[in-house]
Amino acid sequence: MNETKTKPLTNPTRRKFLKYTAAATIAAPYITSVKAAPTEINMLAWYGHGEPDIVGAYEEANNVKFNAKYYAGGDNMLALISQSPPGTYDLILSDAEFVLQLNAAGYIEEMDAAAYNFDDMLHDDFKQFPGHWKDGKLFSVMVRGGHLGVSYNKNAMTAEEAMSYKGFWKPELKGKVGHFDWHLPNLGMMSLQNGNGAKLWDLDDDAWKAVQETTMSLRSQVGGFFDYGGTFNSLKNGEMQAMCGIGDWITGVLEKDGAPVASVIPEEGGIQFTESYSIGKGSSKQAEVQKFIQHMLTPEGQVRSAEMAAYPGFCITKGGLALLQETNPKEAARSGQVEGAVNEPIRLINEGRIHYRDIPTQQGLEDWNDFWSDYKNA
Secondary structure, eight states: OOOOOOOOSSSOOHHHHHHHHHHHHHHHHHHHTOOOOOEEEEEEEETTTTSHHHHHHHHHHHTEEEEEEEESSHHHHHHHHHTSOTTSOSEEEEEGGGHHHHHHTTOBOOBOGGGSOGGGBSSHHHHTOTTTEETTEEOOEEEEEEEEOEEEETTTSOHHHHTSGGGGGOGGGTTOEEEESOHHHHHHHHHHHTTOGGGTTOOOHHHHHHHHHHHHHTGGGEEEEEOHHHHHHHHHTTSOSEEESOBHHHHHHHHHTTOSEEEEOOTTOEEEEEEEEEEBTTOSOHHHHHHHHHHHTSHHHHHHHHTOSSOOOBOOBHHHHHHHHHHOHHHHHHTTOSTTOTTOHHHHHHTTOEEEOOOOSSSOHHHHHHHHHHHHHO
């Protein structure tokens, strides 16, 4: 009986060997050019800083990947770091007033001051920002900022009424005044309302008691205490018609979408939030983090930051401001980042209308936080 057997594949002919070898040689370049896995950078920041509109293009160009952990409020930030071993966070975005505490607790690394172009900063204060330097050594770099004042619905308050914190007590706003749920900006505003000016954070016992009384007198006007999303939505849907503790960083997003809201710096003065980058203690990615911070101080990085989808901010470099005015004049004008604007950031600073947000000097943060809890529960 005849059998048909399959021919074995062993011992291939010379012709077949050369054919397979040639194919492998052609494919080799494509195999060896496979992109390496991105370097992962763990970021601790306010919401928005690790989103694609800020880091997407940089990730693609530099083969890195940001893993963002978000927080709201400096107290929350400190708690998250204290619960994590050194090296957990490579990049820490903090409010400037907390840098001293980060440094004192050993949570951040010394930075190479020569690596950053401080000469391009818009204001001398930004070059040697309080708390960012210690004994001539750099520990944090300012990258953006914004101003806090009276935020309001233009159908519920006039611009004139909004030019004083007293507007929050308007009878028609009963139950319609909201608070961004963080004690520092809110109590700072109540301190300004009391006329403390540049000493708004430096309160003796009598002045601190007076701030508490002023704050408590507003309680019957208040309809709620909100996180970022709640603040945004309550202003958007009209549930709240005035908001204490915020500024254009919230209303700016809504305003660009057509909502009838705005923020102004009242006669009593306003508060600047200042956001800065530090390198986390024990990070193994210090070179990569330094490169990214350098990028955020370029004109392109500054414009991207100013236009952040989550919440807008101010350019803090000359190059960034010039590029924003050139590429997005509408946003530059809306946010006051043009010469002669009523709310021009640098002019307001120079006039003494703006006070950098700080922590209390004669009380502890826990004292302010405890009162804030009592106020919320009153």
